[in-house]
Every structure is written in C-alpha cells, then in structure tokens.
Amino acid sequence: MSVKRPLAQPMAQAIFAPMSEQPPSKGSDPAPESPPENPTHFGYREVEAAEKGSLVRGVFESVAGKYDLMNDLMSGGIHRLWKGAMIDLLGPKPGTTLLDVAGGTGDIALRALDRMATAQDDGENGAGQVIVCDLTADMLQVGRDRAIDRGYLKGLGWVCGDAQRLPLSARAVDAYTIAFGLRNVTDIDLALREAQRVLRPGGRFVCLEFSHVVLPVLKELYDLYSFQALPALGAAVTGDRAAYQYLVESIRRFPPQEELAAKLKATGFAGVRVKNLTGGIAALHSGWRV
Numbered sequence: 001m002s003v004k005r006p007l008a009q010p011m012a013q014a015i016f017a018p019m020s021e022q023p024p025s026k027g028s029d030p031a032p033e034s035p036p037e038n039p040t041h042f043g044y045r046e047v048e049a050a051e052k053g054s055l056v057r058g059v060f061e062s063v064a065g066k067y068d069l070m071n072d073l074m075s076g077g078i079h080r081l082w083k084g085a086m087i088d089l090l091g092p093k094p095g096t097t098l099l100d101v102a103g104g105t106g107d108i109a110l111r112a113l114d115r116m117a118t119a120q121d122d123g124e125n126g127a128g129q130v131i132v133c134d135l136t137a138d139m140l141q142v143g144r145d146r147a148i149d150r151g152y153l154k155g156l157g158w159v160c161g162d163a164q165r166l167p168l169s170a171r172a173v174d175a176y177t178i179a180f181g182l183r184n185v186t187d188i189d190l191a192l193r194e195a196q197r198v199l200r201p202g203g204r205f206v207c208l209e210f211s212h213v214v215l216p217v218l219k220e221l222y223d224l225y226s227f228q229a230l231p232a233l234g235a236a237v238t239g240d241r242a243a244y245q246y247l248v249e250s251i252r253r254f255p256p257q258e259e260l261a262a263k264l265k266a267t268g269f270a271g272v273r274v275k276n277l278t279g280g281i282a283a284l285h286s287g288w289r290v
C-alpha cells in the first residue's frame with residue numbers, strides 16, 4: 001500500500017536555493033474569455049502563457065497513477081530502450097550529482113542510480129545523487145513510492161518545482177537530464193537557461209524528447225497511430241482521452257531536431273549533438289556547459 005510522505009529529502013537540501021516563487025497552484029489562473037494577450041500553445045489550443053503550467057499539471061495529475069502502464073502500452077516498451085540510450089549517452093559515473101528535471105515517476109533517476117552503482121566496485125546503491133524535480137506532486141509521489149518499494153534507499157531526492165525557475169543554486173549539479181518534459185514547458189529558452197545556470201562548468205545536458213519523424217513511410221503510419229489509436233487507448237486505460245490528445249498535439253508543436261539544437265547553441269551549450277531514435281520518433285539532444 002502506498003503511503004503519502006513529504007517529498008523533499010534532506011540529501012538534496014544543501015544545494016537548493018530558497019524558492020522565491022512556488023509553481024502556481026491548481027486552478028489559480030483565470031479562464032480566458034477573449035483571445036489570449038500573451039498566447040502560447042497547449043497542444044493545438046492557444047492559451048494564455050500564464051495558464052499553461054496549470055493546464056499541464058492538470059494533465060499529469062489526471063494520469064499519474066496509470067502513467068507508467070500507459071508508457072509501456074503506448075510504446076510497446078520502446079520508451080525503455082530510448083531511456084536506456086539516454087543513460088548510455090550520459091554515462092553517469094559514481095559520485096555524480098544529477099538533476100532530472102520533469103523527472104515524473106523517476107524512470108531516468110532509477111536508471112541513472114543503477115548505472116552509477118554498477119560502475120562502482122561494490123555495486124551498492126548510493127553511489128551518486130539524483131534529484132528528481134517535477135511540476136506535478138502526484139507524479140513525484142508515485143515515483144517516490146515506487147523507488148521505496150524497489151529498495152532505493154539512498155541518493156534520491158524529490159522536489160516539486162518548475163524547469164523555468166529551478167529551486168537550486170547556480171553550478172550545483174554535474175549533469176542535467178530532461179526526458180519527455182521540455183515539450184510541456186511554456187518557455188523552452190528559459191528552461192535551457194536554467195539548465196545552464198544550475199550546471200557546473202564541464203557539466204552535461206541531455207534531453208530526450210519526442211521529435212519529428214525523418215522517414216516518410218514511418219511518418220504516415222506514426223500519424224495514423226498517433227491521431228487514431230493513441231487517444232482511444234488513453235481513454236480506455238486512464239479515462240482521460242484529452243490528456244493523450246494533448247500528448248499527440250504537443251509532439252507536433254515541439255521544435256524539430258535542428259531548431260532545438262540551435263536553441264541549445266544559442267543558450268551557450270558547447271558540443272551540441274543530436275541523435276535520432278526510431279527514425280526520429282524521439283531524439284536525444286546533448287551538450288556541455290562551458
């Protein structure tokens with residue numbers, strides 16, 4: 001049985017900066033009646049930029065309990081291979097302090113801890129530190145319960161926060177990861193600048209995100225699957241069709257590979273690389289903080 005526990009853990013407190021502003025609370029934003037003054041997209045909808053965080057959090061609050069199951073069902077387990085590829089690229093060494101932003105239920109965090117433990121002689125967990133930061137407390141709660149159930153007792157911290165104003169001091173971490181999270185962020189450039197701020201010089205940035213299919217035949221099949229099957233599957237499993245319609249639409253609105261790489265370079269990351277996964281359905285973007 002899962003028990004509600006406080007999310008912040010002492011391990012991570014030393015590197016947290018005081019939060020001047022908490023993420024906006026659910027339902028605090030006014031519903032726009034006229035065209036948004038400062039528009040952004042939420043899937044294919046135009047919404048007020050200040051409202052998007054609450055809408056995104058609403059999506060993940062709704063699906064948190066079924067999130068991991070849905071990932072396996074939607075991707076036929078392929079998301080596991082993509083996440084494995086992300087950890088291979090990152091190659092976290094024992095002693096690394098990793099910040100996993102939009103870390104949700106902790107998939108990347110647990111994989112990174114496993115890799116650090118394997119690289120350490122005794123294979124014990126606790127070989128490094130991972131802080132999972134996410135906007136949605138319900139996702140973190142599922143992750144924290146899962147980690148405890150699986151025996152991850154050391155080296156993990158969970159914190160509720162926004163990628164656009166991370167509750168960490170400058171130069172606090174050796175590595176920054178964000179998997180399937182950047183697409184949901186209102187201001188991607190701001191989130192990239194925050195990544196740059198919290199990374200120490202020489203630190204690594206790796207983003208795993210849905211991207212744009214580069215094989216024409218695959219694109220047709222993928223579009224058919226995305227728009228026809230996915231929302232129906234989401235509705236059947238979670239009861240929330242709109243959440244999975246948002247998923248499909250948000251993927252189409254996300255910048256293509258070259259555009260995101262250009263944003264990384266413009267932020268100041270060096271050695272920016274892009275690696276397509278499964279014909280560009282997903283892609284890894286990486287760079288170094290100089």
Ligand SMILES: C[S@@+](CC[C@H](N)C(=O)[O-])C[C@H]1O[C@@H](n2cnc3c(N)ncnc32)[C@H](O)[C@@H]1O
Pocket residue numbers: 056057060101102103104105106107108133134135136139161162163164178179180181184185186
């Ligand atoms: C698709 S899930 C990815 C979870 C996990 N990284 C994974 O790969 O399984 C996206 C996560 O991004 C979080 N998120 C969305 N916007 C965010 C923001 N501005 N800052 C931090 N987390 C955010 C959501 O709460 C959600 O948990």
